[in-house]
Amino acid sequence: MIASLMPILNMLTSGDLGGCSVARLCWPVQSVTCHGRMELNALVGQFILVQGETRFIHGPLSVAARDGHILILNESDLMDPAELAGLNDIIEGQPLVIAGNGGEVIRPHPKFRVFATGNSVGAGDGSGLYQGVLRQNLAFMDRFRVVQVGYPEPEIEQQVVQQAAPKLPVLIIDKMIQVAGEIRRLFVGDHEGGGPELTVTMSTRTLVRWAHLSLTFKGAPQVFAYALTQALTARAERDQKDAIHRIAADIFGDYWEPKP
Secondary structure, X not given: OXXXXXXXXXXXXXXXXXXXXXXXXXXXXXXEEOXXXXXXXXXXXXXXXXXXXXXXXXXXXXXXXXHOOEEEEEOHHHOOHHHHHHHHHHHOOOOEEXXXXXXXXXXXXXXXXEEEEOOOOOEOOOOOOOOOOOEOXXXXXXXXXXXXXXXXXXXXXXXXXXXHOOXXXXXXXXXXXXXXXXHHHHHOOOOOOOOOXXXXXXXXXXXXXXXXXXXXXXXXXXHHHHHHHHHOHHHOOHHHHHHHHHHHHHHHHHHHOXXX
């Protein structure tokens, strides 16, 4: 999920956020990974001891608002909703007043934007798979423009994996992507094509890790199975691990068999 807390990127010609790149737009970014103990001061700024002198250091929110950057709050739904509510005014375009720095006033730059990412839409995690996710304040969420982002198209993932592991044959990459697709289908609860329910999934990050490990352990008797275990299924329940490996074996065919 990607949620824009300000109007959507007005420089984009496409509404597909999943395909945009702020690097291509030359738009500076302040990125922060949130957690349960993060306070608003960590975003706004605080006094820090620098070379024996106490100085106020502006946080990523202050810098982004002042200089017209994008602020990305990764895993925003892990943060205390009471702390996030402190962003309400700046989201609405009001000045950011830093009382701790002598009442400094930062007026939002016209290009300032705030985005948040998370594994929920602010209503908590009903699945129990994403521990630490908190239900967010309704008034705060009312300022969100929510965009659901799915997995990349196979053609895009193929390019990503090829770039990350260029020595891996395209045929093998295609099979890995097919395996990933089946795992994701079962993870989201689509059982029309058969198969068990899974509580683990294969992200693009895991897919790339599988490709890397397949090259690292290329001398192993059953390289793709071993690499898959190291990349994903070592943390799955036994029956789910067996199911995932059966899926992979069916898709890989003779390539899955141990070397003689």
